[in-house]
Amino acid sequence: MGFAVSADAYDRFMGRFSRPLAAVFADFAGVAGGSALDVGSGTGALTEELLARGASVSAIDPSESFVAAMRERFPGAEVAQGRAEALPFDDGRFDAALAQLVVHFMADAAAGVGEMARVTRAGGTVTACVWDHATGPLGTFWAAVAALHDGPGRPPSEAARVGSHRGDLERLLVGAGLGDVREAPIAVRVRFGSFDQWWAPFELGVGPAGDHVAGLDGAGRERLRLACRDRLPDPPFEVEATAWSARGIRP
Numbered sequence: 001m002g003f004a005v006s007a008d009a010y011d012r013f014m015g016r017f018s019r020p021l022a023a024v025f026a027d028f029a030g031v032a033g034g035s036a037l038d039v040g041s042g043t044g045a046l047t048e049e050l051l052a053r054g055a056s057v058s059a060i061d062p063s064e065s066f067v068a069a070m071r072e073r074f075p076g077a078e079v080a081q082g083r084a085e086a087l088p089f090d091d092g093r094f095d096a097a098l099a100q101l102v103v104h105f106m107a108d109a110a111a112g113v114g115e116m117a118r119v120t121r122a123g124g125t126v127t128a129c130v131w132d133h134a135t136g137p138l139g140t141f142w143a144a145v146a147a148l149h150d151g152p153g154r155p156p157s158e159a160a161r162v163g164s165h166r167g168d169l170e171r172l173l174v175g176a177g178l179g180d181v182r183e184a185p186i187a188v189r190v191r192f193g194s195f196d197q198w199w200a201p202f203e204l205g206v207g208p209a210g211d212h213v214a215g216l217d218g219a220g221r222e223r224l225r226l227a228c229r230d231r232l233p234d235p236p237f238e239v240e241a242t243a244w245s246a247r248g249i250r251p
Contacts, residue, residue: 003105005206007043007069013206015045017137017241018101020188021129022049025100028186028245029127031055034095039084039116040102044070047077050098058094060087084112092121099128101243104161109172117176120250126178129186129245130163137190137241141202141209144227169246178248187242194235199225 003010022045033054038047041059043066050057051074058078061067070079082088084099084106097116106112116126131137162168170183192198203221205214213221232239 003063003066003207005065005204005210007066009201009204010043010066010206013201013204013210014101014137015043016190016201017188018042018045019048020190021186021241021243022046022100024186024188025098025127025129025243025245026050026053028129028184029096029098029125029247031096031098031125035093037087037089037094037097037116037119039087039097039099039112040105041070041079042066042101044073046098046100047074051076055096058089060084083107084115087115087119089119091118092124093119094124095121096125096127098126101130103128103169103172104130104163109162110175113172113176117178117248117250122250124250125247126173126176126250127245127247128163128169128173129243130161130169132185132242132244133161133164135240135242136164137239138209140228140231140239144224144231145212148223148227163244166244169244173246173248176248177251179251181246181248183244183246185242186245187240189238189240191238192235195229195232197235198232198239199228 026049036050036055036057038059041047041061047057047059059070060080060082062083067079067081085108097120103109120126170181173181202209202213
């Protein structure tokens, strides 16, 4: 999957949405200080927000390039390389464990959320969010892909990934033994001055969308670009991106 990329490429592709989302997500999680773990931290959108709120932050991500960028950007945070399914932290260490836009990329989402619960203290919170497939920032892209490949042989999208539909995250948190679980949609709006500003990051090879674009020949890439343009308003335009978020309490 296309995450063996530079931190700059990821920032250009998803950072334009994940940075404003971090504030909304942290509000939903109720973080206002204390010790917090950022699981699947990427290039640090959520870590930056948590630090600004006065939290003592630890972060973990499997990407070597992202971890290197995180350590340079946030010397005040503890940053480790590793997987959500095997967190290298003691039981009950954190007041809050958060996973922004990562549960759907875990090899075993139930195990990953279970680990988040394990390292959270009793009475602490576990919170996760994932873009809604249809109305997240990639909805237009995957709708165009589906239209161009209608019928057998349609390439896989992110629709089947856990967390991208109502109820997915709630079930995961309940399954991890968390109490008082609440799920709700959260959203951000991002403005684009031109269509090319929206499209160009899809050619950077980031994530499943970037993998799909990279696998097209020149003609196929142009067809997809035009199909996306036809689905968006004339510029300048705003994209509203919705994510599902769920929060639970460690008993």
